[in-house]
Amino acid sequence: MASLLQRIAAAGKTYEGNEAGSREDLINLSRARSFWAESAMSAHIRLAVDVQLFQHLRDFGDIGLSAQTLAEKTGLDVLLLGRLIETSSFHATALSNGLSEEIYQHSISFGYDAARPSFNAFPEYFKKIGYKQPTSLTDGPFQDAHRTQLPFFDWLVATPPNLQHFGSFMAAYRAGKANWYDPGFYPVADRLIHGFDSSMSDILLVDVGGGEGHDMTLFAAQHTFHPGRIVLQDREPVIASVVETLKADSPFEAQAHDFFTTQPIKGARAYSLHSILHDWGDDDGVRILENLKPALRPGYSRVLLNEIVLSEENPTLAAASMDMMMLAHFAVRERTEADWKAILERVGLKFVKIYTYPGVAESVIEAELAS
Known part of the structure; x- marks a missing residue:
């Protein structure tokens, strides 16, 4: 101690x-x-979301409120409130005010409603399959817990508001952490901007599977005077939604593309895949990279995988927890450095370097065409 x-x-x-x-x-x-306190604590905080406890604390600020007043505001029996939170007067704190924000309210709901049942199902599920690694996207701990045959993302779409809650969960997971293109992380100026050759292509960066363009918006703001064009790619429904709100002065263009098909943009300086491959098993990861490979130019194009590189000796809490999330919901895993090198080798890509930043779970794995 x-x-x-x-x-x-x-x-x-x-x-x-x-x-x-x-x-x-x-x-x-x-x-x-002590681990025995965790189940009660998570139940308490989930209940607090339902009764808007953190919002009521925030609204009263430094003045605070009595147990009786808070019980009336939340609808909790005052004796029950006292057992859940053992104090007689209540005041907002920086933490409680943070938890009152929608992004964290949704994250708590996702963690308890969608993720926690998957982990609760671990003992019976793994006993049933003989304690082997699950391999199916439609028959894992998640499906067993939620009594569904749908893959995780399809289930989120089919059961609102879980998709919205998951989006907030991922945003909260990354909140306050450095992005791969921030100073001190991946050297954008040295590795991308320097040496940019418009005769190869007038495109500097392609964000493959980049969702609604969060990364590309911030990348352009961080590197205001970058050369070349920036292109966001994702599935047709996602891009259709992006195009609806895309402004004339947007820092990026949007293009529909399925990364399981051949990459249409040839010779860009870099292709970024942010948390894409960790959703897929090794064979599918190889397929994604094989469809990207013909677009690369030798000695020029970079492949940037923004992914967790799991330490085999001392994994961080964030990395280990995300590995368990992948096991529970996708029947896949986070990968070690050796795993990433093996996938790149299968595709015929050369591992260049891993870039890290203190406190950030994801690294940047840089690769290029093997000579």
């Missing part, structure tokens, strides 16, 4: 100094608490 307290104190000092990764260090240290 003394050692743990010393480590927490040291991490607290680095956090006060706003050092990169210090917040994540404190979160990792918080794992050293």
Whole structure:
């Protein structure tokens, strides 16, 4: 215990100094608490979402409110409220105010309603399949828990508001963390902008499977004077939605593309795939990269995989937790450096380098055509 307290104190000092990764260090240290409290704590916070407890605390601010008043506001019996939260007066904190925001309210709901049942199903599910690795997108712990044959994303679409809650969960997961194109992470100026050759293509960057363009909007804002064009690619329904709201001065263009088909843009300086391959098994990952490979120009085009690189010795809490999310919901896994190199080798791509940033779960794996 003394050692743990010393480590927490040291991490607290680095956090006060706003050092990169210090917040994540404190979160990792918080794992050293009794597991038996976790189930009750998660149930309490999910109930708090339903009764808007955090919003009521926020609205009263520093003034605070009594247990009786909060019970009336939330509809909770005052004795039940006292058992759930053992105090007689209530005041907002920075944490409770943060949890009152919609993005975190949705995240709590997703974690408890969609994800937690999958993990609760682990013991019976793995016993039933003989404690083997699941391999099917439609017959894993998630399907067993939710009594469905739908793949995870199809189920989200079919059961509103789960899709919206999942979107908020992923946004909250990345909130406050450096993006791959931020200073100190991947050297955009040195590796992409320097050496850009418009005779190869007038396109600097293609965001493959980039959703609604969040990354490309921020990339363009971060690198205002970049050369060349930026193109966002995703499935037809996603791009149709993007095009509806795309402004004339948008920093990127939008193009419908299925990454299981041949990449139509040839010779771009870089192709970015952000958290794409981790949703797929090795064979499908190879298919995605094989469809990208013919578009690459030797010694010029970069492939940038923004993915978790799982440490085999000391995985972080964020990386290990995401690996379990992939096991529960997609029957796939996060990959180690050796795993990523093996996939690249199968495709005929050369591993160049892994770029990391303190406190950020995802790394940038840079690859290019093998000579």
